[in-house]
Amino acid sequence: MKTVEEIKTAIETAVSGAQLEIVPNGSPSAEHSLLVDAAHAFAAAKFLRDDAELKLDFLSNVTGVDWLDKETTEKVKVTRPVEKEVNGVKTMVDETVEETKKTVTPGYLEAVYHLYSMAKKHGPVILRMRTGNRSDKVELPSLTPIWRAAEFQEREVFDLFGIIFTGHPDLRRILMWDGFKDYPMRRDYVDPDDYEYEPTAHDDVLKRAQAHLAATTTEAAQ
Amino acid sequence: MSESLLEAWNRPPTIEVDGEGELLEVAMGPHHPSTHGVFRMDVVLDGERVIKLKPVFGYLHRNHEQIGQTVGYLQMMPYTDRLDYFCSLTNNWAYALAVEKLVGQAVPERAEYIRVILAELTRIQNHASTIGFLTQEMGASGTPLMYAFREREKILDLFESLTGSRMMCNYMRFGGCRVDMTEAHLNAARKIVTGLPRFIDEFENLLTSNEILMARSQGMGVLKPDLAVNAGITGPMLRASGVNYDIRKVDHYGIYDRFSFRVPLGEHGDIYDRYMVRVLEMRESLKILEQALKDIPAGPFIDPKAKIRGFKPKPGEAYGRIEAPKGELGFYLISDGGTSPYRFRIRPPSFINLTVLEDMCIGQNVADVVVVFGSVDIVLGEVDR
Amino acid sequence: MLGEGLLKGLGETARNFAGSFVSKERLTTVQYPEEREPLPEASRAFPFLVYDGADWEAGLRCVACQICEKECPPKCIYIEKSKDKKPDYVGKPQIYPAKFDIDISVCMSCQICVEVCPFEAIKMDNQFELATDDRFGGLLYDRKELARSNEYYHKIHPTEAAEVDARLAEEKAKAEEKAKAVAAAAAAKAAPAMAAKPAEGAQPQ
CATH class of the missing domain: 1.20.5 (Single alpha-helices involved in coiled-coils or other helix-helix interfaces)
Structure with missing residues (x-):
């Protein structure tokens, strides 16, 4: 089977404008995944299914992952001019100060698809999509029209994570009941008292x- | 897959309604005895014919995935028993496989053999009781089921004497198994394996050429191979539709490449083929068992250096899957370097195999819905998790 | 011929019916609860606490290390440590559990507490008929209800108990040897001093 890099180039040539990124996997399994932008995900997935060489006709697993806002603090050395009195004269002197810099990486929801080929008996190719944030930009294209295996699984991801799959034929809650409000698999979910x-x-x-x-x-x- | 199938899917499946009388919506379940637990099908009927069917899940939802993210890696092992409570040992194996993949743990040879022996015994007892339930749903009130349970009992006795529990085995560990399979256990397994062919012959005498079973199952609930592949159907359901895909043959996980066995395939994709595929799979499992019980080497049953509890895998992810009796059972784990997984996902075969339930039932009589449903072979503990 | 398969199947049931009178293979049911199948040795139901000797309170092997409490998947164990110490089976003063509760209604018989216990103090019982009419209190076992003698343990899991006893005896012997060695070392240390003293005293004479 093609490597992840080769698949990436194949998709980029087939689907114009698709932005792909390889997400490395640090575990010994070393199954790296492909991050595809939401706008071109549908076309890329269709290519993966129909390409004669890849023929990933079997969508095994669909799941969501919730990545919270990440706050990283790092110490940065900053050099800046400081006013100082040297020999009675006020001058500007460059001084290096250590500052703690806080950066907040905004969180997102992620949908992960594990693809195999039943015809060619190879796999997995792991496809990922990310939402804009965790609150209002949670829409992703549904891949159910390409692989029907995603039908119930995308419903489950919608139910438990709150990703809205546009183009899904029947997006309702599946495991929780219809009147349920929250998304129980999100990392910040507080279970009721x-x-x-x-x-x-x-x-x-x-x-x-x-x-x-x-x-x-x-x-x-x- | 053809473009037309796509279009067919994007529209709701339609069927001609004859227009006499009115449509009736019936809720089959959640306490219907044929639903194997708590499962509901909202069926729209035109007389006796099914014109629409929507499965309703969640009555047994316990959120195993959330539990898996709060408890440690070892602590999740007994919970996996409770997914598909008919086949706890294959569930254990799938989970152990995913964790072993995540931490890069090798498994000693003897442990691999023990796993194969137990998994194949699990497959036999699952298929036997599935056929029993299927015939029960056709109206054979109990006889085939009791025969199946009589054989299953022998296998469960072995499980109990080895693992301590009949159904909730909690037996596999990362890098091996919890206790060794002694010579006494192996002899018990050999005895079961020598006795089973007679049972399968009897079972086939009872059922295979039975006219009622044939009338109720042949040409019923047909699943076309291209739809089966597209809908992610796995296990005996898929193979009954004629698609040759067995993860034991494809992935060669464990030591399955050492055994010679064949993958039985169906032709029509109907209920009868599903029944036949299960019977033949039992026979193939016996072949594997005979080879495994002959070849099992001496040695450690668990890697002595393996970390069993309190370990912290490197950040990363792994997807481990096996051919469970019901289909592809996968566990997807993401580690963030902590003692419990950041994301714990179960890919349940029963749940995904239900995707095509509506397609198989449309146009059938309402009494056949029960049989079609029985032929899918689900366990609600795994569907709802 | 239509009906051939049915007749063949009926022949099979007839064979089983007739066979059930003569063959134990074909008649496998027992009349529970009057008749019982013997439980295999490895069979497990719920945990109990092992004690040595006659007095359950003094003989409890548990030292309230709380490992099982932490490792228990459904968190059904609740332990409170004691404030004082009492000697354990090797004679080392140890903390003991002032409170040790297991909620049997939550316990899922997974045996992880047994696997992680370094003191062989918690083991699996094979009693499964624990029905009670008190939904909450009746299934919450305190340490007195959980305590079972080592003899009982030998009765239900003979092989395993013998192994455990051998291991504990070995540990005890080691500990005694160590204690002896320590005592001997202390004596040896004291001895030269003792020997030196009279010698010093002897010099002026």
Whole structure:
């Protein structure tokens, strides 16, 4: 099978304007994945399925990943002119100061597709798509019209992560019930306070169970 | 795949309604006895004919994926038993395989043999009971199911004496297995393997040429191969449609390249083919078992240097998949360097095989929906996770 | 011929029916609860705490290290450490569990607590008939309800218990040897001093 780099060039030549990036995988499995921009993802996926050499006709796994906003602090040495009194005269002197710089990398939701070929018996090729952010720009093109295997799995990703797949024929909640509001697989999801009885509660569960008990007893007293 | 199929999919599947009487919407389940647990099908009926079917999931949703992201790597192992509770050992293997891929852990030879033996025994007992359930749904109230369970019992007895539990085995570990399979266990397995061909023969005598089974299953619930591939169907369902894709042959995970066995394929993709493929797969599993039980070498059953608990894999990801009795079972793990995975994903075969349930049921009688559903072979613990 | 397959199948059921009178292979049901199949040795249900000797409280092997509490997947174990110490089986003073609760309704019989315990203090019982009419309290076992003697452990898992006993005896012997060696070293250290003293005292004479 072609390597990830070769597939990247193949897609770039076939789909004009597609922006692809190889996402390295640090684990010993070394299955690197291809990050494709949302605008050209559909065309790229169609190419991967129909290309005579690749023929990735089998979409095995679709999943979402939630990447939170990342705040990185790094110490940077900054050289800047500082006013100083040298021999009674005020002059500007360059001085190197160490500063902590905070950078916030905005989080995003990611959809991961594992592709194999049943005809050629090779794989996997891992395709990724990323949303703009985690709140309002969560739309990605649905690949269900290309591989129907994505139908239920994209619904599941929508249900648990909140990625809206445009072009999906039947995008409803699948595992949670229809009236459910939140997305339970997001990293910042707070599960509801329903600790009625927990005889062997630990740490934060214990704290919440106690808070729940306090809340319910005051409610009952009122 | 042809462009026309795409178009057909993008429209809702339609079928001519004869116009007499009115359409009836029926909720089959979640407490319908044929739904293997808690599963609902919203069926729109025109008389007896199904014109629309929507599966409704989630009654057994426990969010295993969230659990997997909060507990450590070892702690997730017993939870995997509870996915497809008929085949806990193959679930264990798939998960162990994914973690081994993530940390780069090798498995000693004896452990690989033990895994193959247990996985194939699991496959046999799963297929036997699936056929039992399928015939139960056709109205054979109990006889084939009881025969299947009688044989399954022997296999489960072996599992219990080896792993301590009949169904929730929690047996495999990263880099091997928890305890060794002693000579006594191996002899018990050999005894089962010598007894099983007679059982399969009896089972086939009972069912294969049975006119009622043929009438209820031949030409029913047909799944075309191009749709099966496109919809990601795996396992006996896919092979019954004639697509030769067995992960044991494709990936050669474990030591499957050492055994000679064939991949049974169907021709028509109907329920009868699914039944036949399962029977033949049991026979092929017996072949693998005979070879494995003959060749099993001495040696360690677990890599003594393997880290079992409290380890922190390097940031990265791995997707490990095996040919579970129901289809491709995969685990997708992303590590961020912590003691528990950043992302833990299960690729459940039963869930994805249900994608084509509507396509197979459209136009059938409502009584056949139950049979088509039974031929998919699902376990709700895995569908809803 | 139509019906041939049916007749063949009926022949099979007839064979099984007749066979069930003569062959144990074909009649596999037992009349539970009057009749029971013997449980295999490895069979596991829920954990218990092992104690040595006659007094369960004094003999508990558990030293409240809380490893099992941390490793338990569904977090069904709750341990409170004691403030004081008491001697363990090798005679080393150890903390003991002031409170050790297992919620059996949460426990999923996975055996991970047994695997991680470095003190052979927690083992798997094979009692599975634990039905109770008290939904909460009845299934929350405290350390008294969990305590089982080593003899009981030998009864349900003979091979495993024998291995454990051998290992513990070896450890104990090692610890005793070490203690002896330490004592001997201390004695040896004291001895020259003792020997030197009278010698010093002897000089002026």
